Amino acid sequence: MSGRVLVVDDEPQILRALQTSLRGAGYEVDTAESAKQALTAAAVRVPDAVILDLVLPDGRGTDVCRELRTWTTVPVIVLSVVGDESEKVAALDAGADDYVTKPFGIDELLARLRAAMRRVDASSEPVVRVGELVVDLEKRAVSFAGKAVQLTPHEFRLLALLARNEGKLLTHKVILREVWGRAYDGESHYLHVYVSQLRRKLEPDPTRPRYIVTEPGAGYRLVAPNP
Amino acid sequence: MRRLATGVLASAASVAVVTAAVAALKPHVPVLSLGVLYVFAVLPIAVVWGLALALPVSVASMLAFNWFFLPPTHTFQLRDGANWLALAVFLVTAFVVSALAARVRRRAETAERRERETAVLAEAAADLLRGIDLETELERLTELVSDVLGAQVRIELGEHVGENTRLLVSRRRPVATLFLAPGAEIPAPVAQRFLPAVAALLAVAVDRAGLQAEALEAETLRQSDSLKTALLRAVSHDLRSPLTAIVASAGALANRELDLDAADRESLVSTIREEAARLDRVVGNLLDLSRLQSGVTETNPQLWSVDELVGQAIDAVGHDEDRIVVELDLDSPPVRVDAAQVERVLANLIENALKFSPAGSPVVVRGEHGATELRIHVVDHGPGIPPADREAIFQPFRRSDGAGSRGAGLGLAIARGFAEANGGRLWTQDDGTGAHFVLALTV
Numbered sequence: 001m002s003g004r005v006l007v008v009d010d011e012p013q014i015l016r017a018l019q020t021s022l023r024g025a026g027y028e029v030d031t032a033e034s035a036k037q038a039l040t041a042a043a044v045r046v047p048d049a050v051i052l053d054l055v056l057p058d059g060r061g062t063d064v065c066r067e068l069r070t071w072t073t074v075p076v077i078v079l080s081v082v083g084d085e086s087e088k089v090a091a092l093d094a095g096a097d098d099y100v101t102k103p104f105g106i107d108e109l110l111a112r113l114r115a116a117m118r119r120v121d122a123s124s125e126p127v128v129r130v131g132e133l134v135v136d137l138e139k140r141a142v143s144f145a146g147k148a149v150q151l152t153p154h155e156f157r158l159l160a161l162l163a164r165n166e167g168k169l170l171t172h173k174v175i176l177r178e179v180w181g182r183a184y185d186g187e188s189h190y191l192h193v194y195v196s197q198l199r200r201k202l203e204p205d206p207t208r209p210r211y212i213v214t215e216p217g218a219g220y221r222l223v224a225p226n227p
Numbered sequence: 228m229r230r231l232a233t234g235v236l237a238s239a240a241s242v243a244v245v246t247a248a249v250a251a252l253k254p255h256v257p258v259l260s261l262g263v264l265y266v267f268a269v270l271p272i273a274v275v276w277g278l279a280l281a282l283p284v285s286v287a288s289m290l291a292f293n294w295f296f297l298p299p300t301h302t303f304q305l306r307d308g309a310n311w312l313a314l315a316v317f318l319v320t321a322f323v324v325s326a327l328a329a330r331v332r333r334r335a336e337t338a339e340r341r342e343r344e345t346a347v348l349a350e351a352a353a354d355l356l357r358g359i360d361l362e363t364e365l366e367r368l369t370e371l372v373s374d375v376l377g378a379q380v381r382i383e384l385g386e387h388v389g390e391n392t393r394l395l396v397s398r399r400r401p402v403a404t405l406f407l408a409p410g411a412e413i414p415a416p417v418a419q420r421f422l423p424a425v426a427a428l429l430a431v432a433v434d435r436a437g438l439q440a441e442a443l444e445a446e447t448l449r450q451s452d453s454l455k456t457a458l459l460r461a462v463s464h465d466l467r468s469p470l471t472a473i474v475a476s477a478g479a480l481a482n483r484e485l486d487l488d489a490a491d492r493e494s495l496v497s498t499i500r501e502e503a504a505r506l507d508r509v510v511g512n513l514l515d516l517s518r519l520q521s522g523v524t525e526t527n528p529q530l531w532s533v534d535e536l537v538g539q540a541i542d543a544v545g546h547d548e549d550r551i552v553v554e555l556d557l558d559s560p561p562v563r564v565d566a567a568q569v570e571r572v573l574a575n576l577i578e579n580a581l582k583f584s585p586a587g588s589p590v591v592v593r594g595e596h597g598a599t600e601l602r603i604h605v606v607d608h609g610p611g612i613p614p615a616d617r618e619a620i621f622q623p624f625r626r627s628d629g630a631g632s633r634g635a636g637l638g639l640a641i642a643r644g645f646a647e648a649n650g651g652r653l654w655t656q657d658d659g660t661g662a663h664f665v666l667a668l669t670v
Contacts, residue, residue: 011468011471013472013498013501013505014472016472016494016498017472017475017476017479017495017498020491020494021476021485021495023491024479024482024487024491025484079471081467082463083459083463102467103470103475104474105475105478106474106475106478106479106482106485107478109475
């Protein structure tokens with residue numbers, strides 16, 4: 001693994017632990033202790049990924065994320081805490097790619113980081129393969145275990161969005177905007193209905209979904225099922 | 228009784244005056260036609276004292292007219308049969324006039340009383356709207372009821388048993404009890420109209436007081452709820468930050484795929500050590516705070532010199548020792564304090580100063596002493612404390628806005644708690660450069 005990671009946290013000890021671990025995993029590491037420092041550092045040396053604490057001394061990580069998104073699609077992984085779900089969702093709505101909850105294992109963080117960076121490389125592929133699911137974005141064709149699956153236009157748009165962002169957590173708000181348009185921002189029940197329809201058509205066991213997984217209170221992500 | 232005596236005197240006087248008038252007019256007018264003048268004796272009495280006096284006055288007038296003027300005079304006998312008729316007509320006229328006058332008077336009285344009751348109730352209702360408290364409203368209503376009844380009464384909220392009591396009921400709900408003087412009566416109109424209105428007003432006042440109490444309780448609950456939320460957030464942050472560093476460092480050490488050299492491993496291990504110590508401090512702080520707040524802190528005062536206290540505190544901080552500049556007067560008198568607690572005060576102040584000022588900038592610990600007090604100043608070169616926050620920062624879980632996410636805001640609350648437990652004072656003052664805390668201890 002290689003690439004440059006910007007780590008933003010105001011706790012020097014956390015910063016030090018992450019810096020050592022990430023360097024050990026082959027990344028180059030820049031650090032920042034405040035929102036202001038983070039934006040400057042990202043502009044001076046554009047990172048390949050950002051690990052961003054949600055609570056900073058001079059502002060919210062969510063705002064840093066929103067600011068970054070005005071000029072870069074660099075993967076952003078936010079560090080959240082239990083009990084601050086709304087801030088986490090706000091950060092994801094603002095364009096963060098994923099989150100880990102403090103205290104997190106370093107293995108989990110590295111896995112999320114690898115997935116987020118791989119997504120960037122793979123994002124231009126016209127055919128997405130996830131386990132036995134194949135989504136051809138150009139031909140608008142879907143098959144599961146070799147058999148073609150018929151989807152309605154909205155179902156396809158929903159699946160295509162999830163497939164283009166394979167492994168990434170998409171919030172309700174983001175999905176509703178992309179698939180149905182801005183006016184449907186708050187209509188989460190639409191989404192739940194369409195997700196359950198998709199699961200009935202794709203999942204081997206729709207009651208125990210393994211492809212389209214629910215992140216409680218946050219959104220959905222498309223993942224390759226564990227073998 | 229006095230009213231009746233006055234009435235009797237007035238009656239006698241009015242009869243005498245009319246008799247004198249008739250005597251004066253007798254030479255000019257036929258005496259029989261003057262009898263009608265006695266109506267002027269009867270009328271005022273009927274108006275002022277009512278029928279009970281007017282009727283005797285009518286009879287007395289007739290007798291006086293007979294005695295003084297009708298022949299044979301100075302007897303109650305009558306010579307002329309026609310005079311009998313005149314006297315009878317007079318008596319009937321007097322009775323009718325009296326009755327009419329008395330009725331008019333009663334009506335006027337009733338109207339007046341109603342008007343007074345209405346005014347009184349309106350005033351009480353206005354008081355209620357102005358939002359006076361229940362106790363005052365009760366006092367006012369008691370006064371008003373006493374006024375209307377013309378006798379002192381007492382009103383107590385709720386249902387009570389007494390010798391001469393009336394229950395004040397509003398919408399079938401007993402609101403209060405009216406205590407009357409033994410033997411006192413309540414006129415029917417008052418009982419039917421006035422007292423229910425009083426009861427209704429009192430019911431509103433009672434309800435409102437209840438609502439106010441509920442609102443107050445809800446507000447208190449809400450405040451304690453938001454305090455709890457702030458506490459949980461602060462504590463979870465303070466416990467979780469060191470835990471995060473420990474878990475991440477331990478995970479990195481355990482991960483064989485990471486390429487770590489000896490210095491990296493050393494750094495991770497020391498992070499784990501330091502953060503474990505920090506966790507321990509957080510837990511200690513929480514325990515200290517809860518002891519201070521529940522008032523079970525025990526002090527063990529002994530004589531200590533200031534350089535010893537400051538030295539121990541710097542040892543307890545355990546890092547950035549090269550930034551701490553100590554300026555102590557070695558002649559300072561010793562102080563009688565609990566060393567562990569005063570060290571905590573100083574350590575917390577120094578820790579804060581190091582944390583909230585730029586890396587590398589000095590933190591000055593300076594001592595000075597007067598006749599009765601020893602003062603230890605801790606001064607840094609950080610951003611200082613906004614004037615609005617100078618007291619608030621000593622509240623637990625409160626931080627100055629500039630303090631960001633670091634720390635639960637327990638350190639200063641504990642420092643002040645221990646300072647006061649040792650008979651000292653702790654405050655912050657403004658020198659225009661950085662934060663400046665002063666710990667004053669009694670010599």
